[in-house]
Amino acid sequence: xxxxxxxxxxxxxxxxxxxxxxxxxxxxxxxxxxxxxxxxxxxxxxxxxxxxxxxxxxxxxxxxxxxxxxxxxxxxxxxxxxxxxxxxxxxxxxxxxxxxxxxxxxxxxxxxxxxxxxxxxxxxxxxxxxxxxxxxxxxxxxxxxxxxxxxxxxxxxxxxxxxxxxxxxxxxxxxxxxxxxxxxxxxxxxxxxxxxxxxxxxxxxxxxxxxxxxxxxxxxxxxxxxxxxxxxxxxxxxxxxxxxxxxxxxxxxxxxxxxxxxxxxxxxxxxxxxxxxxxxxxxxxxxxxxxxxxxxxxxxxxxxxxxxxxxxxxxxxxxxxxxxxxxxxxxxxxxx
Amino acid sequence: xxxxxxxxxxxxxxxxxxxxxxxxxxxxxxxxxxxxxxxxxxxxxxxxxxxxxxxxxxxxxxxxxxxxxxxxxxxxxxxxxxxxxxxxxxxxxxxxxxxxxxxxxxxxxxxxxxxxxxxxxxxxxxxxxxxxxxxxxxxxxxxxxxxxxxxxxxxxxxxxxxxxxxxxxxxxxxxxxxxxxxxxxxxxxxxxxxxxxxxxxxxxxxxxxxxxxxxxxxxxxxxxxxxxxxxxxxxxxxxxxxxxxxxxxxxxxxxxxxxxxxxxxxxxxxxxxxxxxxxxxxxxxxxxxxxxxxxxxxxxxxxxxxxxxxxxxxxxxxxxxxxxxxxxxxxxxxxx
Numbered sequence: 001x002x003x004x005x006x007x008x009x010x011x012x013x014x015x016x017x018x019x020x021x022x023x024x025x026x027x028x029x030x031x032x033x034x035x036x037x038x039x040x041x042x043x044x045x046x047x048x049x050x051x052x053x054x055x056x057x058x059x060x061x062x063x064x065x066x067x068x069x070x071x072x073x074x075x076x077x078x079x080x081x082x083x084x085x086x087x088x089x090x091x092x093x094x095x096x097x098x099x100x101x102x103x104x105x106x107x108x109x110x111x112x113x114x115x116x117x118x119x120x121x122x123x124x125x126x127x128x129x130x131x132x133x134x135x136x137x138x139x140x141x142x143x144x145x146x147x148x149x150x151x152x153x154x155x156x157x158x159x160x161x162x163x164x165x166x167x168x169x170x171x172x173x174x175x176x177x178x179x180x181x182x183x184x185x186x187x188x189x190x191x192x193x194x195x196x197x198x199x200x201x202x203x204x205x206x207x208x209x210x211x212x213x214x215x216x217x218x219x220x221x222x223x224x225x226x227x228x229x230x231x232x233x234x235x236x237x238x239x240x241x242x243x244x245x246x247x248x249x250x251x252x253x254x255x256x257x258x259x260x261x262x263x264x265x266x267x268x269x270x271x272x273x274x275x276x277x278x279x280x281x282x283x284x285x286x287x288x289x290x291x292x293x294x295x296x297x298x299x300x301x302x303x304x305x306x307x308x309x310x311x312x313x314x315x316x317x318x319x320x321x322x323x324x325x326x327x328x329x330x331x332x333x334x335x336x
Numbered sequence: 337x338x339x340x341x342x343x344x345x346x347x348x349x350x351x352x353x354x355x356x357x358x359x360x361x362x363x364x365x366x367x368x369x370x371x372x373x374x375x376x377x378x379x380x381x382x383x384x385x386x387x388x389x390x391x392x393x394x395x396x397x398x399x400x401x402x403x404x405x406x407x408x409x410x411x412x413x414x415x416x417x418x419x420x421x422x423x424x425x426x427x428x429x430x431x432x433x434x435x436x437x438x439x440x441x442x443x444x445x446x447x448x449x450x451x452x453x454x455x456x457x458x459x460x461x462x463x464x465x466x467x468x469x470x471x472x473x474x475x476x477x478x479x480x481x482x483x484x485x486x487x488x489x490x491x492x493x494x495x496x497x498x499x500x501x502x503x504x505x506x507x508x509x510x511x512x513x514x515x516x517x518x519x520x521x522x523x524x525x526x527x528x529x530x531x532x533x534x535x536x537x538x539x540x541x542x543x544x545x546x547x548x549x550x551x552x553x554x555x556x557x558x559x560x561x562x563x564x565x566x567x568x569x570x571x572x573x574x575x576x577x578x579x580x581x582x583x584x585x586x587x588x589x590x591x592x593x594x595x596x597x598x599x600x601x602x603x604x605x606x607x608x609x610x611x612x613x614x615x616x617x618x619x620x621x622x623x624x625x626x627x628x629x630x631x632x633x634x635x636x637x638x639x640x641x642x643x644x645x646x647x648x649x650x651x652x653x654x655x656x657x658x659x660x661x662x663x664x665x666x667x668x669x670x671x672x
Contacts, residue, residue, distance in 0.1 A: 072523070107519075135584050145518055148526045182484055182569035183443075187408070190484045190566050214573030218581035230526050231567055233518035237550030238571050239578050245554035246582055248471050249613060253606035263602025270589035270596050277585060 001031050003314055004097040007038030008066040008084040009104025010302045014038055017103065018046045020307025025057055027308070030315050035097055037061045038084045063087040066104075069300065073107030077115055085109050089116035092293040099314035101285065103298030103307060110146045110288060110297070117293040120323055122330035125150070126290030127158045127229070128297060129165050130236055131283040136220030140166050141180075144286060145233035152195035155179070155226050156203055160329045161289040162224035163206045168320040169313065170223070178212030178222030180231060186210065192228060200226070203333050243278055247271075284309020287317055290326065294318055337367050339650055340433040343374030344402040344420040345440025346638045350374055353439065354382045356643025361393055363644070366651050371433060373397045374420045399423040402440075405636065409443030413451055421445050425452035428629040435650035437621065439634030439643060446482045446624060446633070453629040456659055458666035461486070462626030463494045463565070464633060465501050466572055467619040472556030476502050477516075480622060481569035488531035491515070491562050492539055496665050497625040498560035499542045504656040505649065506559070514548030514558030516567060522546065528564060536562070539669050579614055583607075620645020623653055626662065630654055 005021055007014040021034055036043060040062040052058055065083040067075050076086050088100040089112035102109045110126070119126055127143035142158045143150065150158075159177050166175035179197055181189040186197055188211060200208045212222050214235070227235070254264040264271075276282065284306055285298035294317045298310045317323075341357055343350040357370055372379060376398040388394055401419040403411050412422050424436040425448035438445045446464070455462055463479035478494045479486065486494075495513050502511035515533055517525040522533055524547060536544045548558050550571070563571070590600040600607075612618065620642055621634035630653045634646045653659075 070521075135581050135588070148518055148524075180570060182481055182566050182573075185406075188484075193566075214570045214575075215577035215580070217574065218577040227570075230518050230529075231570055234516060234550045234563075234567055235570060235574050237518075238553065238574055239550075241551035241554040242575050242578055243582060244551070245471050246579060246610065246614070249610045250606060252471070253609045254603055256606065260603045260606050263599040263604075263606075266599025267590055267596045267603065268599075270586060270592065270599075273589045274582065274585045278582070 001315055001318055002033045002035065002097045003031060003311060004035045004037055004088040004091045004100045005311065006084045006088050006100070006102035006104055007036050007043050009102040010298060011300050012303070013103065014043055014046055016302060016304045017307050018043070018050050018052070019304035021311060022050045022052055023304060023308040024311040025055065028312055028315055030319060031057065031311070033057050033059060035059050035061050035091060037063050037087050037091070039064065061087060061091070067108040069105055071105065073105065073111045076108035076112040083108070086112045089113050092117050098318045099294035099296065101296045101298065101310045101314050103285065103300060103302040103310065106145060106297055109295065113288055113291045113293070113295040117291045117295070119290050120292050121327050122334060123157055123290040123326065125154045126288050127161060128286045129162055129289050130286040131170065132217070132239065133277045134218045134220060138170065138283070139217060139223050139225055140170060141225040141227065141232055141235065142289065143227065143229035143232050144236050145229045146288060147229040149230070150192065150228035152192060152199050155196035155228070156199040156333070157290065157330060159200055159203055159206055159208070159224065159226050160333060161326050162226060164322055164325050164329065165287065165289060166223045168322055168325070169316050172223045174207055175223035176207045176209045176221070177224040177226060178209050180217070180225050180227035181211035181213065184211050184213060196226070202336060204336065205329070247275070280306065282309065284313045287313060294323070337651055337654055338369045338371065338433045339367060339647060340371045340373055340424040340427045340436045341647065342420045342424050342436070342438035342440055343372050343379050345438040346634060347636050348639070349439065350379055350382055352638060352640045353643050354379070354386050354388070355640035357647060358386045358388055359640060359644040360647040361391065364648055364651055366655065367393065367647070369393050369395060371395050371397050371427060373399050373423050373427070375400065397423060397427070403444040405441055407441065409441065409447045412444035412448040419444070422448045425449050428453050434654045435630035435632065437632045437634065437646045437650050439621065439636060439638040439646065442481060442633055445631065449624055449627045449629070449631040453627045453631070455626050456628050457663050458670060459493055459626040459662065461490045462624050463497060464622045465498055465625050466622040467506065468553070468575065469613045470554045470556060474506065474619070475553060475559050475561055476506060477561040477563065477568055477571065478625065479563065479565035479568050480572050481565045482624060483565040485566070486528065486564035488528060488535050491532035491564070492535040492669070493626065493666060495536055495539055495542055495544070495560065495562050496669060497662055498562060500658055500661050500665065501623065501625060502559045504658055504661070505652050508559045510543055511559035512543045512545045512557070513560040513562060514545050516553070516561050516563035517547035517549065520547050520549060532562070538672060540672065541665070616642065618645065620649045623649060630659070
């Protein structure tokens with residue numbers, strides 16, 4: 001198994017990327033080679049620092065450009081054709097790697113993957129599948145931002161892909177699939193969700209539980225949550241925002257007096273454990289499901305653990321034949 | 337000032353409603369009368385229990401029906417014309433009350449208010465304005481669920497109404513208005529948000545700061561957050577869900593061993609204070625801005641404090657002439 005890793009992607013790249021891939025090479029023997037894509041000059045010194053110089057499983061592929069976070073996604077296709085993410089997508093297109101991993105510009109990663117790798121047979125639009133932690137276990141939400149506008153058919157295809165991901169990668173036995181809406185009743189929602197509801201009832205072999213509300217998704221009621229990419233992205237970022245806000249408020253209140261400070265000190269492992277559960281780094285990036293290949297998109301703020309886990313998720317998707325099952329199941333659904 | 341209160345609305349009605357209005361009558365001298373609308377037989381005993389029998393500022397208006405939470409909103413208009421919420425809306429229509437307050441069925445409250453009270457001159461659709469707590473102070477989001485589908489024009493009108501609400505009721509000097517989207521750049525979003533962005537730039541006298549992402553809304557970057565009612569409702573409920581989930585995870589972890597339990601005990605006021613900040617009861621229900629009258633929609637799970645505060649918010653909106661300013665400002669915007 002060969003994986004291309006975008007050395008330049010993410011707020012702390014290339015340092016944490018190289019640290020993360022060093023850990024991945026160490027832990028995941030299933031990976032036979034990692035192609036590290038980026039500015040060879042900057043990378044070489046860091047490879048040396050991380051003791052990876054001459055590592056038999058590591059190869060540097062030079063890419064002279066980087067797409068910065070504030071730049072337009074379309075630069076990945078026009079203007080910056082030698083950007084690290086575009087070179088990764090080209091390697092996948094040419095069949096030189098089984099998967100690509102980037103914690104860089106999400107839009108650029110989506111655009112270059114879709115254009116270079118194309119979508120799987122039967123899939124109209126790929127979706128970003130993001131894992132959310134919750135007290136009763138995690139769930140996967142898609143689309144978390146690849147397609148701001150979706151059709152009901154897109155949502156039905158997301159359901160098929162999300163169900164396979166939850167079953168094969170999250171190891172959930174019979175994943176329950178819910179449609180994110182503003183009410184539980186079938187009659188609630190927008191034209192999009194109401195039409196998608198009807199379609200989802202016709203998808204074979206999925207346990208469609210109907211509409212699910214925002215407050216129920218953290219209640220363990222669904223394993224797969226389906227929505228358009230605008231709503232999904234807003235939800236993803238709101239959750240990040242509110243978790244941060246709550247921890248901040250709590251920290252402020254805990255520092256108010258000595259008694260509370262002692263309490264916080266005694267209980268500090270509890271806070272640490274909750275932070276760990278709600279830490280995206282554990283989940284290691286979100287796959288762009290539905291492209292003809294494997295593309296894992298890491299969080300922009302990825303630390304080395306997040307990079308390592310993103311590489312793990314990439315290898316698992318390849319190993320478990322997620323794409324083949326998507327093709328089969330979509331064919332079955334469309335033949336009805 | 338006369339306010340109609342739906343005695344039957346909410347999970348703990350009518351008991352907490354009567355408790356809440358007793359507190360409101362006690363605290364807010366600006367209110368000259370409360371008409372308590374609901375099943376007179378059930379209410380009378382409770383009024384007695386709460387020591388309100390014969391209170392000069394309280395009058396019971398009988399309504400023989402209740403719209404249950406699982407029932408359709410349209411029942412408020414057809415089928416259950418003598419429901420407590422419909423009777424409240426009729427009292428407002430007839431000019432017998434200045435405001436109505438209900439913690440019952442949100443859809444029914446919206447439908448009956450819009451149909452009976454109609455919208456303010458120049459306003460096409462009313463929006464539910466919900467206050468969210470955040471570390472740097474609260475912000476108001478609208479629409480939180482009245483209109484799952486919106487036009488760009490609706491969003492521009494929400495901005496005008498939200499700005500007035502933030503300034504007059506939340507006492508924010510020059511409220512910054514942000515458009516909720518999946519990226520900060522103008523080019524991000526759906527067709528709806530991109531068109532709304534253009535319109536918002538033309539609205540006079542508002543400080544439009546552009547797109548705002550889900551994680552930034554809790555960062556104190558905007559005082560008014562504009563979105564369609566589907567997205568707003570999903571965000572509102574997700575925030576409720578994730579806050580509950582985080583507290584639950586923390587409680588579980590704090591109970592793991594005696595050391596942590598002692599820590600939690602010492603720090604318990606810090607937790608209590610954070611819960612208080614994030615408690616919707618403090619904010620007292622959300623106004624349905626844009627109807628020709630004043631309608632406050634309480635949380636279904638309202639406790640007596642939430643009911644009391646909802647009555648306070650109703651009186652403040654009437655007192656500060658929010659509706660008159662909405663009419664003026666929309667006229668100014670439309671005349672451009």
